[in-house]
Amino acid sequence: MCGVTKTVVENKSSTISSVHENGSTRNHHSEGAIINLDHGDPTIYESYWKKLGEMSRVTFLGHQSLSYFSNKKNFCWFLEPKLEEEIKNIHNMVGNAIVEDRHIVVGTGSSQLIQAALYALSDHSLNEPNTISVVSASPYYSAYQEIADLLRSGLFKWAGDARSFDKDGPYIEMVTSPNNPDGIIRQGLVNRPNGVLIHDLAYYWPQYTAITSPADHDIMLFTLSKSTGHAGSRIGWALVRDKDVAKKMVKFMEINSIGVSKEAQIRAATILEIICGSCSQSVKPNIDLDNFFEYNKNLMAERWKRLRDVVKKNDIFYVTKYPIQYCNFTGDFTEAYPAFAWMKCKLEGVDCEKLFKEHKILTRSGRRFGCDPEYVRISMLSGDDDFDLFIQRLSTIIGSQSLNDN
Amino acid sequence: MCGVTKTVVENKSSTISSVHENGSTRNHHSEGAIINLDHGDPTIYESYWKKLGEMSRVTFLGHQSLSYFSNKKNFCWFLEPKLEEEIKNIHNMVGNAIVEDRHIVVGTGSSQLIQAALYALSDHSLNEPNTISVVSASPYYSAYQEIADLLRSGLFKWAGDARSFDKDGPYIEMVTSPNNPDGIIRQGLVNRPNGVLIHDLAYYWPQYTAITSPADHDIMLFTLSKSTGHAGSRIGWALVRDKDVAKKMVKFMEINSIGVSKEAQIRAATILEIICGSCSQSVKPNIDLDNFFEYNKNLMAERWKRLRDVVKKNDIFYVTKYPIQYCNFTGDFTEAYPAFAWMKCKLEGVDCEKLFKEHKILTRSGRRFGCDPEYVRISMLSGDDDFDLFIQRLSTIIGSQSLNDN
Numbered sequence: 079m080c081g082v083t084k085t086v087v088e089n090k091s092s093t094i095s096s097v098h099e100n101g102s103t104r105n106h107h108s109e110g111a112i113i114n115l116d117h118g119d120p121t122i123y124e125s126y127w128k129k130l131g132e133m134s135r136v137t138f139l140g141h142q143s144l145s146y147f148s149n150k151k152n153f154c155w156f157l158e159p160k161l162e163e164e165i166k167n168i169h170n171m172v173g174n175a176i177v178e179d180r181h182i183v184v185g186t187g188s189s190q191l192i193q194a195a196l197y198a199l200s201d202h203s204l205n206e207p208n209t210i211s212v213v214s215a216s217p218y219y220s221a222y223q224e225i226a227d228l229l230r231s232g233l234f235k236w237a238g239d240a241r242s243f244d245k246d247g248p249y250i251e252m253v254t255s256p257n258n259p260d261g262i263i264r265q266g267l268v269n270r271p272n273g274v275l276i277h278d279l280a281y282y283w284p285q286y287t288a289i290t291s292p293a294d295h296d297i298m299l300f301t302l303s304k305s306t307g308h309a310g311s312r313i314g315w316a317l318v319r320d321k322d323v324a325k326k327m328v329k330f331m332e333i334n335s336i337g338v339s340k341e342a343q344i345r346a347a348t349i350l351e352i353i354c355g356s357c358s359q360s361v362k363p364n365i366d367l368d369n370f371f372e373y374n375k376n377l378m379a380e381r382w383k384r385l386r387d388v389v390k391k392n393d394i395f396y397v398t399k400y401p402i403q404y405c406n407f408t409g410d411f412t413e414a415y416p417a418f419a420w421m422k423c424k425l426e427g428v429d430c431e432k433l434f435k436e437h438k439i440l441t442r443s444g445r446r447f448g449c450d451p452e453y454v455r456i457s458m459l460s461g462d463d464d465f466d467l468f469i470q471r472l473s474t475i476i477g478s479q480s481l482n483d484n
Numbered sequence: 485m486c487g488v489t490k491t492v493v494e495n496k497s498s499t500i501s502s503v504h505e506n507g508s509t510r511n512h513h514s515e516g517a518i519i520n521l522d523h524g525d526p527t528i529y530e531s532y533w534k535k536l537g538e539m540s541r542v543t544f545l546g547h548q549s550l551s552y553f554s555n556k557k558n559f560c561w562f563l564e565p566k567l568e569e570e571i572k573n574i575h576n577m578v579g580n581a582i583v584e585d586r587h588i589v590v591g592t593g594s595s596q597l598i599q600a601a602l603y604a605l606s607d608h609s610l611n612e613p614n615t616i617s618v619v620s621a622s623p624y625y626s627a628y629q630e631i632a633d634l635l636r637s638g639l640f641k642w643a644g645d646a647r648s649f650d651k652d653g654p655y656i657e658m659v660t661s662p663n664n665p666d667g668i669i670r671q672g673l674v675n676r677p678n679g680v681l682i683h684d685l686a687y688y689w690p691q692y693t694a695i696t697s698p699a700d701h702d703i704m705l706f707t708l709s710k711s712t713g714h715a716g717s718r719i720g721w722a723l724v725r726d727k728d729v730a731k732k733m734v735k736f737m738e739i740n741s742i743g744v745s746k747e748a749q750i751r752a753a754t755i756l757e758i759i760c761g762s763c764s765q766s767v768k769p770n771i772d773l774d775n776f777f778e779y780n781k782n783l784m785a786e787r788w789k790r791l792r793d794v795v796k797k798n799d800i801f802y803v804t805k806y807p808i809q810y811c812n813f814t815g816d817f818t819e820a821y822p823a824f825a826w827m828k829c830k831l832e833g834v835d836c837e838k839l840f841k842e843h844k845i846l847t848r849s850g851r852r853f854g855c856d857p858e859y860v861r862i863s864m865l866s867g868d869d870d871f872d873l874f875i876q877r878l879s880t881i882i883g884s885q886s887l888n889d890n
Contacts, residue, residue: 121550124550127547128546128547134545134546135546137544138751140536140758141530141540144529144713144716145525145715146523186741187742189742197635224739229603231636232635308549309550309551310550310551310746311549312592312744312745333595334595334596334634335596336718337716338718339592339718339719339744339748340718340748342745342746345747349546
């Protein structure tokens with residue numbers, strides 16, 4: 079279920095300690111530095127935004143955005159009109175989601191919107207406890223369980239792996255596509271009556287995967303963190319087909335945080351506008367403005383090439399391979415370059431997270447995604463220095479292991 | 485329990501309809517305009533911030549604040565160091581709360597921090613359901629019940645008015661001081677073993693009330709919305725005595741929204757810094773920078789004077805009177821000028837919210853605060869135009885009523 083596909087590597091029964099003890103040829107400059115690739119902290123995007131300099135400036139004066147309200151005429155009264163417009167523009171331009179006749183709800187990151195959606199899809203009748211099950215197919219994003227069970231809600235409850243879900247009655251299935259952690263394109267899996275799906279499309283952008291068609295689901299979640307790299311802004315949005323569901327999500331947001339930071343929304347709108355502009359030749363005047371998605375896809379492709387180069391001849395680790403697909407946005411065939419490497423360690427009985435930790439690389443264990451500890455998720459979105467160190471240390475682990483085996 | 489103190493007005497058995505039918509001398513320019521004084525939307529602060537102009541400018545470039553992290557060395561890793569510093573500065577300067585040896589947790593408004601605190605103070609042992617009761621003395625802030633019951637948590641549950649709370653076992657008491665809606669200075673009321681208090685000090689600032697001593701409680705909540713007027717930023721903070729409680733609050737914030745918008749935090753830090761500067765003669769160079777608290781206290785005092793002038797000779801409405809107290813911050817005796825007027829309508833059997841609504845004034849019914857419908861909470865923080873209209877319409881209601889009685 080948590081398999082890494084299309085790669086076959088033999089297990090030569092190595093051990094953690096042999097790898098660890100031989101891992102002594104590491105770069106002296108970085109000997110003590112711990113690299114944190116546990117979170118998908120998207121600092122890879124810094125180089126693009128640094129090149130833009132002044133063009134990307136956003137300014138606030140003290141008297142601006144005092145009010146709770148952004149648009150009293152909108153059902154989502156805390157959504158900045160400019161952000162709403164730019165969300166529509168970018169989806170229309172990229173072609174990754176249908177926005178016509180959809181209701182947009184903004185959130186403090188998509189985490190808050192996941193809760194808002196669970197709240198909106200639950201049964202609120204007071205007569206009897208009717209807790210709805212929340213499932214996702216393993217390997218699933220580790221936060222879903224944490225979010226669903228955070229307050230031990232009587233409305234919804236984590237019910238584990240969608241593959242083994244066999245309860246009757248209503249359920250909510252989280253469908254992440256491309257999937258976090260393994261980058262695979264997914265669809266709903268349970269396919270039973272009374273199911274509702276929440277599509278988490280955080281990674282359905284051209285720098286990570288081919289855009290094969292505009293997504294057209296009931297609830298689709300996106301986040302600035304993984305689309306533009308602005309994780310610190312905490313901006314997510316939902317495209318919702320049903321107005322009543324969208325209204326309930328807004329109700330949740332009202333009580334949970336009385337809306338979403340206006341500064342973050344206004345900056346997000348500017349960032350999305352710049353990206354749209356960068357993709358449209360007509361609005362590129364005399365300035366050197368790289369196409370945002372091409373530029374960052376190239377960075378991702380380069381990183382994946384470096385990772386695959388290190389891993390391809392080794393006997394310890396393997397990573398998922400992805401099919402070549404036609405991308406409507408770039409007009410070209412492309413591989414996928416996911417935000418995370420989902421890596422399996424072939425050493426017998428190894429705890430892969432622990433192995434990397436011994437080499438001062440923090441990753442997230444497969445356990446957190448409903449899988450075995452031989453898997454880890456490794457962020458591919460770190461800053462350049464951390465990525466260089468990661469590749470160095472991975473080579474060292476692999477090199478020392480080969481040495482050991484010979 | 486929900487009484488308006490120190491004012492005695494006779495009931496002359498007027499009716500809603502008589503008031504309504506005679507309410508026809510309203511300003512023609514504003515005939516159709518609905519004034520929303522339901523929320524405490526703090527646009528009264530616009531005039532101060534407008535005067536500052538460029539001085540209050542905050543700027544972001546595209547490459548700034550990409551990361552989830554603000555300070556990896558802090559237990560509250562998403563708290564901007566500059567905001568932490570300015571929070572300490574402003575409390576030290578105003579003298580309204582002890583910050584030494586307290587742990588600061590930032591939130592998306594104080595709403596999110598209320599939930600974080602409820603989460604942190606609950607019993608998380610898995611053995612048996614041990615839902616902790618959440619109480620507050622009526623009239624209590626209407627959001628407490630909504631927040632506590634939002635997800636039908638198994639950790640905590642709204643248990644109503646603290647005055648009638650008689651369950652054994654642990655409880656959490658929300659203590660709002662000055663109180664929302666009625667502006668009264670409060671202390672914990674239940675005073676039983678196993679109780680923990682959360683002090684919501686959103687209004688404990690010199691523009692609203694005398695600062696009589698630095699607050700010194702286990703968990704103290706503040707919000708930018710009501711201290712500086714920046715409700716749109718959604719920034720709140722908690723000062724927490726116990727490190728473990730603070731850590732659990734951070735855990736909640738991690739799962740609920742993976743931190744708090746950096747743009748909002750950085751702007752908040754600048755805003756607080758400007759306010760501190762405005763209060764310190766030494767950092768006022770050649771510019772005309774009014775003391776923030778004096779300036780806005782004067783606005784509040786003027787509004788309260790206008791309200792009391794209209795109400796003082798009427799037989800229908802009365803509003804709370806407050807004692808004169810010495811304020812350590814201003815070095816002067818002062819009345820309180822709360823953010824809300826808590827108004828009682830003396831007309832028999834009247835639904836006061838409905839009465840105002842008929843005159844196109846939206847208020848919040850006493851019912852929402854655990855009281856009778858003869859009470860309403862009316863925001864005193866609106867923009868000038870809305871406040872002017874409110875005073876006009878209130879005069880009209882009162883005038884028409886007197887006419888009617890004669």
